[in-house]
Amino acid sequence: MDSNDSAHVIVVGGGYGGITVAKALDDVADVTVIEPRDTFVHHVAALRAVVDPDWIERIFLPYDHLLTRGRFVRDRAVRVDGTRVELASGGTLGGAHVVVATGVGYPYPAKIDGTDRAAAQARLRATHDELAAADRVLLLGAGPVGLEFAGEIAAAWPTKEVIVADPSPALLPGRYPEEFRAEVHRQLDELGVRLLLGTTVAQPPTSPGRAGRFSVAGVDADIWFRCHGTGPRTSLPVDAYLRVRDRPGQWAVGDVTDVPELKMARLAQAHAEVVAANIRTLLTKGAWTEDDLTTHEPAPDMLVLPLGPKGGAGYGPGFGLLGAAQTAEAKGADLFLGYYRALLNLD
Template identity: 55%
Template sequence: MTATVVVVGGGYGGITAARAIDEFAEVVLVEPRDTFVHNVAALRALVEPSWLDLIFLPYDNLLGNGRVIRDRAVRVDHSAVTLASGERIEADYVVLATGSSYPFPAKVDVTDSALAVKKLRTTHDALADSRGVLLLGAGPAGLELAGEIKHGWPNKSVTVVDPAPEPLSAVPFPAELRAELRRQLDELGVELSFGNPLAEQPPSEPGEPGAFSVTTRPGERIDADLWFRCYGVVPTSGYLDEELAVARREDGALDVTSELRLPGQDHVFAIGDLTSIPEAKTAKAAELHAGVVAANIRALADDEGELTRYEPAPPAISLPLGPAGGVSYSPSAGVLGAERTSRLKGTSMRREVYTALLNLDG
C-alpha cells in the first residue's frame, strides 16, 4: 500500500519535500497561506513594487498526485495532523516544515496574498515619503534592507544600529568579507553604528511613519521618521503534542537526529528553520534538508537501503545589497564582490528556481 506523508508547511523546505515525495507516496501539504511566498525577494519587492506580483506563487501545479490543503496545523502527533478546521489527517510519515517567524518586512506576516501585497505597498509608500530610516540589526536582513533602500532612494538617510561590534557577528565569516561589506555600505552612504545599543526603543511601532529621535547608550543621537526591527527569528513549533514536544528547545527550535528525525521518532522528520542544526537558516539549507528527508522516507517505505545522514555545510552566504551590489562567501569560492554576487542572486533573486519547482514555467 502507498504510504501517506503529511508535510506541514509550504515554505522552501516544504515545497521541495512535497514535490520529491509526490513521486512515490501519497503526499498532503498543509499550509495556511494561499500562495507560496518567495521571501528571499521580499525586501526587493518592498522597495521595487514591480516585484510584488512576482513573489506570491500559486501552489496549484506543485503536486501531480498529492493535494495541498489551505489550513493550519494545530496539533501534530506521531501518526496524524489535526487542522484548525477540525479535520484529522492520518499519516504514515510526518514532515515538519513550518519554518520560523521574522519581523515584517523581511517576512510577510499575513496569510492572504492580496492583504500581503497591500501591506507591502503601504509600507513602500511610507518608505518613499521618509527622509531617514533606522534599521535595528546588522544581520543579513538588516544589511540587505539597507542596500535595497539606498539603491531605490540614494539620497535617503539610512542608519543601521547593532549592539554587536561588527556586521554578521553571529557567524565566523572571514575578515575579508566584513571589510568588503563595510566598503560597499560606505559607498552606498549607509551609516553604521556598531557596539552601540540604543538607550531606548523608538516611540513608534516598526514601519509606522512619524519623526522621532533616539540615542545610543554612548550618547549618539539618531533622527529618523521610520524604523524596522531586523532581528528576532522565532521557530514555529507550538503545535506539537506532548510526546513530540520533548524535542523542542527553549527557543522553539527542534532537535533532530542526523537523519533529520525527531529523537525517538522513526517517522517524524523536521527540516529548515525549525531545526536546531547549527547552520545558517537559509532557503538552500531547507532544500537540502528536504532532499535528505525525501530519500529517507522512500527508504523506510520501501524497507530497503540505509538512511541518508545530513551533514551541515560550512558557513556560506550570498547577501545582495540592491540589484547591483552585495557580498558572497563560501569556503570553495572565497569572498566574492558586487559583480559576482549580482550574477548569483542580486538580479533574479533566484525566482526562476521556484517557478520551476512549482511547475509555473510556461
C-alpha cells in the same frame, strides 16, 4: 505500483523545505501539504518588493501546479503528535510519515505576515509608500537582513539617509574572513549607509514601518524597521538522518530543527532533499538498514549578501570571496525567482 507507493506522507508547512520534500515524494506517495497561506511566498525577495513595487506581484506564487498526485489542505496545524496532525479547523490527519517544515517567524517585511495574498500585497504597497516618503530610515539590526535591507533602500533611493544600529561591535559575526566583512563595509560606505555598531538604540515610539518623525539615542529618523529576532518556535531534536528523536515516523527540515547551522532557505531545501531520499528508501526498498539512508552534515557558514540589484558580497568555503559583480550575477538581479518558479512548475 506496489502497496508502498500509496503510503500517506503529510508535510506540515508549504515554505522552501516543505515544497521541496513534497515535490520530491509526489511520485511515490500520497502527499498532503498543510499550509495556511493561499500562495507560496518567495521571502528571499521580500525586501526587494518593499523598495520596488514591480516585485510585489511576482513574489506570490501559486501552489496549483506543484503536485500531480498530492493535495494541499489550506489549514493550520495546531499540534503534531507522532504521525497525526491536528488542524485548526478541527480535523485530524494521519500518515505513515509526517515532515515538519514550519520554519520560524521573523519581523515584517523580511517575512510577510498573514495568510491572504491580496492583503499581504496591499500591506507591501502601503509600506513602500511610507518608506518612499521618508528622508531618514533607521534599521535595528546589522545582521544579514538589516544589511540587505539597507542596501536595497540605498540603491533605490540614493538621497535617503539610511542608518543601521546594532549592539554588537562586529559586523556579521560568524565564521567569515575579515576580507568578507571589509568588502561589505566598503560597499555600504559607497552607498552612504551609516553603521552604528556597538550601539543600543531603544525601540522608537512610532510603529515599525510607519512614517513618523522621532529621535532616539541621538538618532533622528522618519521611519524604522526591526531587522532582528525570530518568533517563537520549537527546536526539534533530530538525528543525522533528520528524523525527530523518539518520534517514529516524524521528520523535520529547515529552521525548526536543532541542526547547528545558519537558518536559510537553501539549507531548508538541503534538509528536504535528505528527508525525501530517506522516506523514498523506506517506502520503496523492501529490506533496508540505516546504511541505506542519507545523512545531513551541518553546513559551514556561507553567505551571499546582495546590497541592491547590482551590489553585494559573498563568502563560502567552497567558492571563496565574491565581490559586487559576482554577487549580483549569482543572486542580486533575480533573487532566485526563476528557480522557484520552475520548482513550482509555473514556467
